[in-house]
Amino acid sequence: MPSFSVWKYALPPNYDRNVNKIYPYSEVPFLGEYNLxxxxxxxxxxxxxxxxxxxxxxxxxxxxxxxxxxxxINHVHQVVSNGPDANRKIxxxxxxxSFTNCDTSSYIEDNSxxxxxxxxxxxxTSCAEDIGRIINNDVGKVVVFGFEEDSANIKNLESELTKKAxxxxxxxxxxxxxxxxxLFDSHRAYLNLTDMSDCLYKNIVEKKYENAVSKSKLLHDSNNGSVISDTVSKLLKERQQNIWSYAYKLWNSNEKSLITNYFPQQFQAIFNGDYVTIVNKRNNLAIKLDANTDSYNDRLAWGDSQDKTSNRVIWKFIPIWQNNSVTFKIINIEHGMYLKLDVNTDNIGDRKAWGDNNSNEERFEWxxxxxxxxYELIFLIINKRYNQGLKLDANVDEYGDRILWGHNGSVSHDPNYFGWYIMYWRTN
Known part of the structure; x- marks a missing residue:
């Protein structure tokens, strides 16, 4: 136990080695007659x-x-315990x-x-409560060194820091x-929600999805799911396709509720394998496959001018995980055919879209x-093999339908023209 007499006669703090901060109380006892x-x-x-x-x-x-x-912060009579400044005032x-009565409210403002x-x-518990009192919940962070995750120390600390989010x-x-x-080979850091949001976003952009999933679970379990919502909104505004890989990892890590709670409904529909229709934003036509086949038994893909409810316009997305990212195969339910782009191009480099019973090539991935x-969510649907986004023909046939193409060029500059709605299939 620290001794008053040892502390009283100890040498002053070493301010050659340490910066002399404003208003330290190194050489005065606790409270007493001092004007703090x-x-x-x-x-x-x-x-x-x-x-x-x-x-x-x-x-x-x-x-x-x-x-x-x-x-x-230390015991009122504690001196430096070792090193060159041992036995000097801190x-x-x-x-x-005392070590069990850690009240600094006379010295340090709340939340400061x-x-x-x-x-x-x-x-x-007293130390943890004081830390929770003085740490700022908006910009603060707490970093502790040398503690086991399941120790009583960490449980005490987390109990208080949870109250400060x-x-x-x-x-x-x-x-x-x-x-x-x-002196320590391990640490644990507790961050404010702004910093947590930055870390979550960085994990997703850098494709560190396992870390992103664990952060998301902690945020949800601590009633701070707004950070996930804000991060998802930011990713959508920036057109970050990594959002799909992040969502895929959540869905396949028994965290499906996070997709339901914090993502647009299209994500749940796609990962749940629900039936959807794919409708062009500009022309309001739903993708279908031709009733007839060609010599290879493939079916040409069209935008239908009338139909948005029959079995012909039902599709399902199938996630494909490889190389730390997710792509999709798109299958037509009526014919059991997968959407692909033609190996051949027309005179301007565009490729027709077809339905095919096979799907073992990269041109079937999207x-x-x-x-x-x-505030309206649409999607650019881009072929992985040819890097061509889907579009509808400028011309119509006698039924008002338009052929579906892969566009030879960038589609990101005009989402109103090249964008697609993905919506739950409705029978009426």
Whole structure:
């Protein structure tokens, strides 16, 4: 137990090694007759970093711990325990009465700290409550070192951080100021929802889908599903086709409810194998296959000018997972044929779309690019083999129908022309 007499006669903090912060209480006892000034002094600023149970920077043979430029919360009579500054007063110390009575409310404002670290020292319920009180829920993060996931310390901490909507992030990259702590080989980070949203988005864009799935589950289970919704909206606005691979991994990781709760209904329809119709945005024609076959028993694909409800316009998407991404085969239910593009082109490089009983080539695979237009979701449907997006012919036949083509060129510039609705099939 720290001794008052040892602390009282200890040498002052080493401010050659450590930055002398404003309003530290390193050399005064707890409360007493002193007129306390709470930090941060300005209501418009945050305390940048507090190391709970910290003693300042310590470098010994076993490794390095602590920081030179932060406040250190510690026992009122604790001195530096080892290293070159052993037995000196702790720099930038904010005192607590005891190791089990961790109330810093006289010294630190509520919700005022950006970063809190804890290195191996116990996180009892009183300590956890104080951390939860002072960490800012909008910009704050808590990083702890040397704790097991299922320890009582972590359970105490998470119980309080959940109240502030700080969520565990398994792949958090330590900032430079935390990288030189060699005394510990593990850490756990708890981030505010803005940072969690950034991390989730980054996981998806960088195709780290397993991490994205685990984050999404944590966010949902902690009643912070709005982060998932916001991330999905951002991906849709940016036309990120990686959203499909993210959704595929959620669907196949027993997290189907997350698709139902946070994604547009088209995602659930496609991954659930529901019957859908595929309707061109510009012409409002549904894709069908011809009633007749050619010499190869293939059927030409059309946009139907009248029919949106019969069996002829029913399709189903089949996800194909390979090389860490998902593509789709598109099967016509009436004929059991898969949509493909022709190997041959016309005089401008376009390719007709057909239905075929076989589907063992890359030209049967399709990429779905989401496009949001005035809060309306449509899709560019692009052939993987030929990189051609589906379109309808400019001309109509005697029935008002239009041939379905793969367009030789980019389709992203004009989604109103090349875009498609994917909607649940309705019988009327």
């Amino acid at each position: 000034v709470k930090i941060p002094v300005s209501p418009y600023k945050f305390v940048d970093h507090i190391d709970y149970w910290g003693e300042g920077r310590i470098e010994v043979t076993a490794g390095c711990s602590g920081f030179t430029n932060c406040y250190n 720099p930038n110390r904010i005192p607590v009465i 700290v950006e970063l809190i670290t804890v290195m191996g020292a116990p996180i009892n 700080l969520v565990y992030c398994e792949d958090f990259s330590l900032p430079s100021k935390l990288l030189d702590l060699t 990429i779905l690019v989401p496009v949001m237009i005035n």
